[in-house]
Amino acid sequence: MIAALANPLRFMAFSRLAAPILAVLAAGLVGAGLWLGFAAPPDYQQGETVRIMFVHVPAAWVSMLAYACLGVASFFSLVFRHALADAAAKAVAPLGAAFTLLALITGSLWGRPMWGAWWVWGDARLVSVLVLFLLFVGYMALRASIDDEAKAARAAEILALIGLINLPIIKFSVDWWNTLHQGESILRDGGPTLANVYLIPLLLMGAGYAAAFGALWLARTRAEVWRRRAVSLALQAALA
Secondary structure, three states: OHHHHOOHHHHHHHHHHHHHHHHHHHHHHHHHHHHHHHHOOOEOOOEHHHHHHHHHHHHHHHHHHHHHHHHHHHHHHHHHOOHHHHHHHHHHHHHHHHHHHHHHHHHHHHHHHHHOOOOOOOOHHHHHHHHHHHHHHHHHHHHHHOOOHHHHHHHHHHHHHHHOOHHHHHHHHHHHOOOOOOOOOOOOOOOOOOOHHHHHHHHHHHHHHHHHHHHHHHHHHHHHHHHHHHHHHHHHHHHO
16 A cells, blocks of 8 residues: 555645545544533543643644654655655654644643643653654754755755654653653553543544644645645746
């Protein structure tokens, strides 16, 4: 499937149909997740603030997914010189930055009533997610700072690959260091610790966020492919 979509013509044909389907799916999942989330009773410890979880946690999941996609696309572009992979990498970085920023903002809003502080520098999870945001921003800034598009792509892709080491740090930071964040509550031995009244809307929101990310990524990659075609045609016309 991936090999077939590596062909730009097949990708454009597939994405033209897949992007709107994913967008509709995302709207349905997020709508259901929000409805169930706001219908859930207040938590006995966190009260009404528990509802921030339904926005914050899926944003954190998708931010890590986005960086993994950036790393994979950068690898294929850097190693195999695949133009579509480079377009996909360039397209995904702003999306990853947006989801990571949303995770940071909502995490701060959640942390204030729970921890008594908007931000705690000693928390490894918070700091590693901030590093993730800076990696997305650094990738985009590096691409924009070099006039030669090919050189800019290679430099940014190397940065993206180096930054992959931050993903396991984010994932295991709660286990490796003392942090204010709670440990894993879903993918753990013995099953999830969340009650179904919270778990179901959280999973729906996670799936909805992922579908929205997929739709936006496809749309942005399509736009980047069209941009490059336009630049190529303009150059050909100028040389003719």
